[in-house]
Amino acid sequence: GAVVSQHPSRVICKSGTSVKIECRSLDFQATTMFWYRQFPKQSLMLMATSNEGSKATYEQGVEKDKFLINHASLTLSTLTVTSAHPEDSSFYICSAAGQTTNYGYTFGSGTRLTVV
Amino acid sequence: GEDVEQSLFLSVREGDSSVINCTYTDSSSTYLYWYKQEPGAGLQLLTYIFSNMDMKQDQRLTVLLNKKDKHLSLRIADTQTGDSAIYFCAEMYSSASKIIFGSGTRLSIRP
Numbered sequence: 249g250a251v252v253s254q255h256p257s258r259v260i261c262k263s264g265t266s267v268k269i270e271c272r273s274l275d276f277q278a279t280t281m282f283w284y285r286q287f288p289k290q291s292l293m294l295m296a297t298s299n300e301g302s303k304a305t306y307e308q309g310v311e312k313d314k315f316l317i318n319h320a321s322l323t324l325s326t327l328t329v330t331s332a333h334p335e336d337s338s339f340y341i342c343s344a345a346g347q348t349t350n351y352g353y354t355f356g357s358g359t360r361l362t363v364v
Numbered sequence: 365g366e367d368v369e370q371s372l373f374l375s376v377r378e379g380d381s382s383v384i385n386c387t388y389t390d391s392s393s394t395y396l397y398w399y400k401q402e403p404g405a406g407l408q409l410l411t412y413i414f415s416n417m418d419m420k421q422d423q424r425l426t427v428l429l430n431k432k433d434k435h436l437s438l439r440i441a442d443t444q445t446g447d448s449a450i451y452f453c454a455e456m457y458s459s460a461s462k463i464i465f466g467s468g469t470r471l472s473i474r475p
Contacts, residue, residue, distance in 0.1 A: 291452065291468050292465045294463075297462055354409075355409070358405070
């Protein structure tokens with residue numbers, strides 16, 4: 249149980265375009281979802297926390313208008329990287345928590361974004 | 365503040381035990397975790413420990429928690445080549461219910 253599916257696993261886009269990444273909880277209701285970013289050979293940095301039906305809470309230094317997060321249902325959260333630039337290239341990972349994930353949070357498999 | 369620290373590299377001989385250490389700052393952490401990440405992949409939860417436990421063993425993995433010193437360790441017995449990966453220590457930062465990660469320790473195995 250407690251499976252999180254993240255899509256796409258890999259995406260290449262042109263500078264200036266927008267990219268949407270989906271994070272779905274498959275067998276539980278995710279009341280809270282988290283979005284992380286990982287630079288090469290570095291740790292995961294928390295970008296934002298989203299609760300179903302409310303606005304996301306962004307960590308300091310993360311641009312809200314650039315990284316749009318929508319958590320419209322208990323099973324789906326999306327991260328949209330708007331007007332992407334090469335410096336946005338990174339590995340993005342989501343995680344989800346719900347009432348049944350009582351020991352912690354389940355992570356998706358990540359999305360490798362390359363902006364050319 | 366939120367801070368989880370680990371050493372960056374560890375090299376061990378195949379068959380030996382690996383011990384990866386971690387220190388954290390939030391004394392009110394509820395859970396502490398060890399995650400494994402292989403190249404180009406997502407995170408795999410290896411094990412976790414409640415903050416009211418001192419030790420947890422799961423097959424080849426042993427987690428030790430010293431709350432007084434805010435020190436967490438992961439011991440991998442009989443280390444194999446398949447254990448080569450980056451290991452992240454993480455704590456649930458209880459005041460905000462979010463998970464904060466350490467920098468990761470890259471474990472390499474010598475033949």
